[in-house]
Amino acid sequence: MQDDLRFAETAAEAWAPVAGWRARIRGAARAARIRIEAMRQRPAAAPFVRCLYAHAVFADTVPTFRAFLRAAKQEGEFVDTPTLRAIIADGRPSDGRFFHLSFDDGFASVYEDGGPVMEDERVPYTMFVATDLIDADPKTLNSYFAHMPAYRARVRTLDWPQAKAAAGGIGEIGCHTRTHARLSNISGEPARLADEIAGAKAIIEGHVGRPCDSFAWPYGTATDIDHRGRAAIAAAGFTSNFSAVRGVVRPGTTDVMDIPRHQVEFHWPLRELMVWARGFREA
Template sequence: MIVPAPPSTRTTRASGLLAASGVLGLLERVPAWRGVLVLNYHRIGDPASSFLDHGVFSATPEAFEAHVRHLARRTQVIRLEDLPACLARGRGRRVAVTFDDGYRDNYEHALPVLRRYGVHATFFLTTGFLDGPALAWWDETAWIMRRATVDQVPPLDHLPEGLDLRGPDARERAIETIAETYKRLPAEQAEALMARLRDRARAPEHPGPSPWMSWDMAREIRDAGMGIGGHTVHHPVLANVDDARLASELGGCAERLRDELGVDMRMFAYPVGRPESYDARAVEQLRALGVRIACAFHGGFARPGHTDLLQVPRATVSVDMSLATLRLRAALPQRFATW
């Protein structure tokens, strides 16, 4: 999985100083801005307790509650489906909250907090993950490398130097190397690479439980009034799949959301979501499927007159982001939520 870009050192330092001096509180009272800050979360939990990918943890449960408490008090949290209307309005401190992938901890940790504070969020579901217990490729990569029983993985196609797993940070570097390699490869080659890694690293099978929510959990999220969107069936990098696979990933996702939740896929989030991770084919197929809002994973701040509703920028939230940094982003998103 893509590791969220952390706030710059300058932004982190500035937010801490502004909070300590009281200036941040004043900035939160300056005239509001035009546009919508769309926040992107993935997992809610403690990465230190997991053998899976640490990069997709956005906040601990305690930090997430602090985020939501602040947003409820200081901003207007909107429904993502209301984004077009909000972009057409005047100034306001408007924020939308989104979650990608469909992790179980979204249901266990995020939903109760959202309900408690009356805050709306949209959940983009990878339907194949809810249908079966298999790990996502980024979580499987982390599991295999952290639990490998060998010290070196021999050279493989696309990893000609192999992987040296010796040393205190070697396995973390290997995880990053595999992830970046995977995202560059055509889908079939990427999946073949994972199969060879399973064989060569000799890691034990992941014992469970599944990290994914069930469809019953998704129905409870829907019934709580939260938004539901699509995130493909299997989370491939869409720019790397052929036309037939693209159609099955998008159309199949829409079909499963309709069958299980009775929801038409009007909102969508691109897997990985970098500019190079999807292409015009995906945008046009989503348009043909009736999708009205599609979110990317870059940019941060949706501005009137500058936002393509099928390529909406979002500001990612990472587990190492302080509450002060989140507050600064929400106070001045046009300055601190774009990257």
């Protein structure tokens, strides 16, 4: 097979190994903290609203993914984005325990390998897609993954029929810009900012045939967006905006245009996934 047609099809092929002794020491320290937290934690009894996000569900991680969904469902209910917005906007302390699950970047494995599991388990999900990566040619994907050191190989992205099928089931297709742009870098270019946000929204709605109301800004930290980017997202008509910053969702207080999320990845051990699902580092 030609090199420009090769993609990672398993988590082992996709994720880059930890490189360098400093990174390995940090990783070992992190793993130790997670083990301690896993022994200390108990299932949550108090109400919570917690948003989780990942990037992929490969075939070799399906068993862990299914086990995680089943374990999380013992502790809370998975809700879709409109329900999440309603809970946040309600303004009263929630008397339930709720999870929201999303995936960034639009990788095909989420739909192909994770989709059947989520359908079986009746877990709604959102896929935030960068529209120029859907049905992308090898050159475009090479350029994207060249700037993503977390991956050791390219990962296949959705095609538009898959995106439409996901949205026709229990999935939602949200927006992650056109090119996975860092919005803070282009905030001084109004035309480009509008194209990356409103332009991507129109592309999604044209292909999927449903409104696109949810946005997640690429890279996801506070420095990756500024007031111009936020204003452009609101002006485009989005009614929710997600970060990649860990934090607490508080009904009546959390801004639906700045919703925190906890990252999880399904090649991690189940006990580690549950540590984050129970709100580690939210305090």
